[in-house]
Amino acid sequence: MPRWVLLPAALGAAFIVLPLAALATRVEWTHFFALISSDSSQAALWLSLRTSAASTVLCVVLGVPMALVLARTSFRGQSFVRSIVLLPLVLPPVVGGIALLYTFGRKGLLGETIDVLGLQIAFSTTAVVIAQTFVALPFMVVSLEGTLRTAGERYEVVAATLGARPTTVLRRVTLPLVLPGLAAGAVLSFARALGEFGATITFAGSLEGVTRTLPLEIYLQRETDPDAAVALSLLLVVVAVLVIGLVRGARSSAP
Amino acid sequence: MKRLALIVAALLTLAGCSQPDVPERDSDSAPQKTLTVFAAASLQGAFTEIGKRFEDDTHGVKVKFNFAGSADLVAQIEQGAPADVFASADAANMTKAMDADLIGGQAQDFATNTLEIATPPGNPADIESLKDLSDPDVKVVLCASQVPCGAAAAKVEKVTGVDIKPVSEEQSVTDVLGKVISGEADAGLVYVTDVKAAGSKVHGVPFRDAGRVVNTYPVAAVRHAKDESLAAYFVDYLARPDAQSVLAAFGFGKP
Structure with a gap:
């Protein structure tokens, strides 16, 4: 690597670190804990953690099979399917929210079916999880598909020639092999779900303890109490850093 | 490296919501006078129309608008956004702007809403x-x-x-x-x-x-407006029958 690369790389790092540092300088440290421990803040944090965890589980359940299909099969139009699956990565979340509204909303595509089943999605915590899963799923798929391709099929082929059934191969060979990729995908999905704002506010609404996640609470607090908004923003950053750091730490300590 | 890039992308999306655009101040060499009005989002229809009439009346003054939530506007002016006039959707945000020493002169109520x-x-x-x-x-x-x-x-x-x-x-x-x-x-x-x-x-x-429950809309010239007399003129203009009839047509009540 040529040494001049360090300069733009340092600039890039500063570009990310500086705003976060600026945020930290604006925190009213004397009131920090009072600001982040108010009832509404606690409710928002707890809701965010719960919904993000649920979305991550959904991302694993749906994303792992999707990544397998994309990495281990080839069919006509596969690259087209891949682009569609990755679309939520580049779509403005508000657009995602509007699309979800017209799918799961009362008047939406599946609205009547959902109504018949006696389910209520609009303005419920379920809607938050749906919105978060929608935006986070591609992170899982991208991360795991890359790992699957890098890992290759050698061990799977060997296991199969030794008589293992496909499900056994998946369980005993493939999944253990790509576990780091799966973990990385799960972390990214969790982090993305935690930060989700646009699709949630468009699709799920905003009510304390039900649909008002931490990012929505921050946006609302900005109206009347900018100090609380800054404190909560820092809290969100800390939670995100912890989640990413924990998994990186766990992975680097593994052989 | 690829994984790191993804984590960076995920961190960036955590800060997903964007600020509304703030109009830029024209360069000093521009021959035309411009007046930048920061107005509450609910005034968009009426003020766009009033702005046209004001331009006709003043022969060559260009009126530029920035419509957003009143609290956002106060925050933007506080951060140095180039506003000449501030029209708020409620007295509370005008008081906030005055307390922050952002307003020059008196605030005048020009419309009501229910x-x-x-x-x-x-x-x-x-x-x-x-x-x-x-x-x-x-x-x-x-x-x-x-x-x-x-x-x-x-x-x-x-x-x-x-x-x-x-x-x-x-x-x-x-x-x-x-x-x-x-x-x-x-x-x-x-x-x-x-x-x-x-x-x-x-x-x-x-x-x-x-x-x-009547909501009153106050307007005032911003301290350090580019052209203080022009800003004051716009504030007075809103009380004129011409502007008042436009406001009435959009459903606003008299102050």
Whole structure:
């Protein structure tokens, strides 16, 4: 690597670190804990953690099979399917929210079916999880598909020639092999779900303890109490850093 | 490296919401005078029209608008956005701007607004009065009490004794209207002018006692305006019959 690369790389790092540092300088440290421990803040944090965890589980359940299909099969139009699956990565979340509204909303595509089943999605915590899963799923798929391709099929082929059934191969060979990729995908999905704002506010609404996640609470607090908004923003950053750091730490300590 | 890039991308998306655009100040060499007006989002229709008339009247002055939530506008002016005039949707945000020493001269009330019930076209839940909104089977969406329309809704609840349990407390009038127009909500409380501006997309239900909670719109020249006399002239212009008739046509009341 040529040494001049360090300069733009340092600039890039500063570009990310500086705003976060600026945020930290604006925190009213004397009131920090009072600001982040108010009832509404606690409710928002707890809701965010719960919904993000649920979305991550959904991302694993749906994303792992999707990544397998994309990495281990080839069919006509596969690259087209891949682009569609990755679309939520580049779509403005508000657009995602509007699309979800017209799918799961009362008047939406599946609205009547959902109504018949006696389910209520609009303005419920379920809607938050749906919105978060929608935006986070591609992170899982991208991360795991890359790992699957890098890992290759050698061990799977060997296991199969030794008589293992496909499900056994998946369980005993493939999944253990790509576990780091799966973990990385799960972390990214969790982090993305935690930060989700646009699709949630468009699709799920905003009510304390039900649909008002931490990012929505921050946006609302900005109206009347900018100090609380800054404190909560820092809290969100800390939670995100912890989640990413924990998994990186766990992975680097593994052989 | 690829994984690191993904984590960086995920961190960036955590800060997903974007700031509204702030108009730029023209360069000093521009021959034309420009007046930059920061106005509450609910004034968009009326002020665009008034701006045209003002340009005709003043021969060559160019009026530029920045429409956003009043609290956002105060924050933008505080951070040095180039505003000459600030028109707020409520007295509270004007007071905030004055306390922050952002206003030069006196604030003048130039319009009023009252609340009205908005329902989807055809009024599917048969809302006829404010009392109907307290029915637990009716899905009502309000503004959060932190924003002006929500503060007004809370006052209406207080003076009428009607207790509304909303399914969502939205960030802005636009969000409330969005939920009503899409049919997700059965009713919402918004300003008379919003119902008027939404046209056939919503159905308005006026209610008794709406007149007991009147929201007043103040306007003032911003301290250090580029051209203080021009800014003051625009403030005075809003009280003229010409501007008042435009405001009335958009549903605003007299101050």
